Amino acid sequence: MDINWYPGHMAKTRRIILDTMKQVDIVIELVDARIPTASKNPDIAQLIGNKAKILILNKSDLADPVENKKWAEYYRSLGYTVLLGNSRSKDDRKPVLNAIREAYREKAERDRKRGIVARTARVMILGIPNVGKSTFINNLCGARRAEAQDRPGVTQKKQWVPLAEGIDLLDTPGILWPKLENQSDAALLAMTGAIKDTILDLEGLSLILVAMLAKYYPEQLKARYKLTELEPKAYDLFLQIGRRRGFVVSGGEVDEERTAITLLDEFRGAKIGRISLERADDVDKTEQEPEA
Numbered sequence: 272m273d274i275n276w277y278p279g280h281m282a283k284t285r286r287i288i289l290d291t292m293k294q295v296d297i298v299i300e301l302v303d304a305r306i307p308t309a310s311k312n313p314d315i316a317q318l319i320g321n322k323a324k325i326l327i328l329n330k331s332d333l334a335d336p337v338e339n340k341k342w343a344e345y346y347r348s349l350g351y352t353v354l355l356g357n358s359r360s361k362d363d364r365k366p367v368l369n370a371i372r373e374a375y376r377e378k379a380e381r382d383r384k385r386g387i388v389a390r391t392a393r394v395m396i397l398g399i400p401n402v403g404k405s406t407f408i409n410n411l412c413g414a415r416r417a418e419a420q421d422r423p424g425v426t427q428k429k430q431w432v433p434l435a436e437g438i439d440l441l442d443t444p445g446i447l448w449p450k451l452e453n454q455s456d457a458a459l460l461a462m463t464g465a466i467k468d469t470i471l472d473l474e475g476l477s478l479i480l481v482a483m484l485a486k487y488y489p490e491q492l493k494a495r496y497k498l499t500e501l502e503p504k505a506y507d508l509f510l511q512i513g514r515r516r517g518f519v520v521s522g523g524e525v526d527e528e529r530t531a532i533t534l535l536d537e538f539r540g541a542k543i544g545r546i547s548l549e550r551a552d553d554v555d556k557t558e559q560e561p562e563a
């Protein structure tokens with residue numbers, strides 16, 4: 272797999288976001304709770320400088336609850352305000368508004384002391400493609416505001432939407448490039464659907480997925496595919512699953528493409544269970560990003 276896209280837009284995107292940032296008080300960064308570090312933009316700390324920031328571990332409804340808790344603790348220990356998010360749930364609105372108010376309180380208080388009427392808190396959403404930015408914005412605005420424009424950058428025709436007393440949200444999110452430092456990040460992004468299938472080797476990807484599931488979620492895998500034992504080698508296990516599902520072509524061979532697509536679809540749809548593909552315990556503590 273060789274994934275390399277957006278490079279032509281990155282400089283322009285960066286410029287637009289930096290420019291937009293001048294009008295913003297609070298940045299909400301969305302990452303995918305199943306792969307928090309791989310779905311984080313590597314340059315975000317530089318982009319947002321010392322603005323107040325809220326990190327949402329989005330799609331947490333699809334991720335392992337135990338890992339969600341650990342990741343939230345991990346990022347809190349780095350000084351982030353962290354929320355577990357499910358952008359499709361109306362229940363998310365209130366905690367997000369509270370976090371915004373909390374993040375803005377200090378500045379508003381400072382202003383008040385200096386006799387300045389506290390200005391409305393202006394909030395912007397940032398995140399990589401497909402992480403749930405539009406869904407998040409629609410959920411907060413209670414209407415279909417965010418256009419589905421999966422292009423990097425921020426559209427020129429942006430608008431501030433009043434969310435609640437004292438809070439305005441920019442209705443177009445900043446779309447950032449993901450961290451593609453290595454093939455393993457790229458594979459994680461592809462498995463969760465952040466990178467389009469068409470540019471990927473589906474079978475290679477589903478073999479990596481099967482190996483990870485066998486290691487961390489063997490019981491869920493057995494339950495889903497009605498297996499009593501898991502073949503120890505990833506490729507054998509992959510074939511075992513295909514056969515169990517009856518994906519066999521004439522001659523008795525396993526239909527590998529169909530097996531691969533099924534495995535990826537069922538993982539993405541959380542049919543195998545709530546799965547996290549990055550583990551907080553494995554995080555490389557020496558690799559912490561510098562925070563502004």
Ligand SMILES: Nc1nc2c(ncn2[C@@H]2O[C@H](COP(=O)(O)OP(=O)(O)O)[C@@H](O)[C@H]2O)c(=O)[nH]1
Nearest residue numbers: 329330356357358359400401402403404405406
């Ligand atoms: N299960 C789940 N799905 C989500 C969540 N947020 C977004 N999605 C889905 O993820 C897909 C991408 O969302 P979208 O808002 O278009 O992402 P964007 O590219 O960042 O704007 C859509 O199918 C959403 O329904 C979430 O918190 N949980």
Ligand SMILES: [Mg+2]
Nearest residue numbers: 405418419420
């Ligand atoms: Mg969108």
